[in-house]
Amino acid sequence: MTPRRLVAILLVTLLAGLSASCDWSKRTVVDMGLIDSPAPTPLVDEVVCDGSRGSTCSVSTLALVLRPALTVASSRPGSIVRLWMQGSTVERTRIAWTATSVKPQRSGRRAVNDAESRWIAKSLRDALLAARPSLGCHAARSPIAETVTRVSLATAPQGAERWIVVLSDGLEVSDFANFECAKLPRASAFVQSLQRKRVLGPSSLTGIHVRMCFLDLAPVDGGRCPMTVARAIDVRALWAAALTAAGSRDVQVTDGAPTISNEVPQNQKENNQ
Numbered sequence: 185m186t187p188r189r190l191v192a193i194l195l196v197t198l199l200a201g202l203s204a205s206c207d208w209s210k211r212t213v214v215d216m217g218l219i220d221s222p223a224p225t226p227l228v229d230e231v232v233c234d235g236s237r238g239s240t241c242s243v244s245t246l247a248l249v250l251r252p253a254l255t256v257a258s259s260r261p262g263s264i265v266r267l268w269m270q271g272s273t274v275e276r277t278r279i280a281w282t283a284t285s286v287k288p289q290r291s292g293r294r295a296v297n298d299a300e301s302r303w304i305a306k307s308l309r310d311a312l313l314a315a316r317p318s319l320g321c322h323a324a325r326s327p328i329a330e331t332v333t334r335v336s337l338a339t340a341p342q343g344a345e346r347w348i349v350v351l352s353d354g355l356e357v358s359d360f361a362n363f364e365c366a367k368l369p370r371a372s373a374f375v376q377s378l379q380r381k382r383v384l385g386p387s388s389l390t391g392i393h394v395r396m397c398f399l400d401l402a403p404v405d406g407g408r409c410p411m412t413v414a415r416a417i418d419v420r421a422l423w424a425a426a427l428t429a430a431g432s433r434d435v436q437v438t439d440g441a442p443t444i445s446n447e448v449p450q451n452q453k454e455n456n457q
């Protein structure tokens with residue numbers, strides 16, 4: 185029997201097992217490299233930069249968020265990473281840069297890794313270049329809640345896993361509250377105030393992972409208002425309450441870089457087995 189005929193028989197046998205829903209056959213075919221493994225679900229990562237003077241979105245913190253986001257996106261072809269620059273009004277909030285990952289043309293682990301690394305490096309350079317003109321600018325208002333709501337309305341491929349990552353000091357200054365210097369509202373009052381105006385409504389963030397990162401204890405804009413530990417904790421609690429009430433899939437509010445998973449969702453793992 186010729187080697188070609190032997191391979192053909194093996195393929196027929198394994199594919200017959202697949203048609204009969206034999207889990208072991210499907211895994212064997214993939215492991216042997218005879219067919220491609222199922223592509224992971226694309227994600228859409230909306231990175232929001234509050235670049236106003238005194239806030240915490242800078243070239244360095246932005247790089248700390250974008251690099252892992254791009255790394256995850258590169259391994260999930262069709263994923264979209266968008267950079268939003270927050271404005272002093274919702275109308276001035278805009279997409280400054282966007283990129284979509286593609287499947288490498290060449291196969292082989294080394295070739296794939298090289299292609300992904302080049303895409304990550306180029307995308308990071310382009311994103312930081314696009315952000316620079318809007319960093320450190322004076323802003324009379326900081327409408328964080330309205331910005332997140334606007335971003336949640338952006339179009340995304342059907343079935344994509346969605347993330348919103350906000351780089352900000354978390355100090356909302358708008359018609360809803362003044363987290364910089366004024367007395368902080370109760371969480372319930374803040375949530376109700378937002379929802380009355382259809383901002384961060386009860387289902388606006390359904391299914392979306394939300395990360396608010398790089399909140400810190402620095403004095404407000406050159407020391408206009410002090411920032412105490414107690415006030416910082418209260419600000420974080422207000423955002424956790426508002427984002428959770430909006431139906432977010434999960435919420436993380438932190439003073440450091442966010443956690444973004446590169447794992448395929450469990451339901452997809454089960455479907456692919």
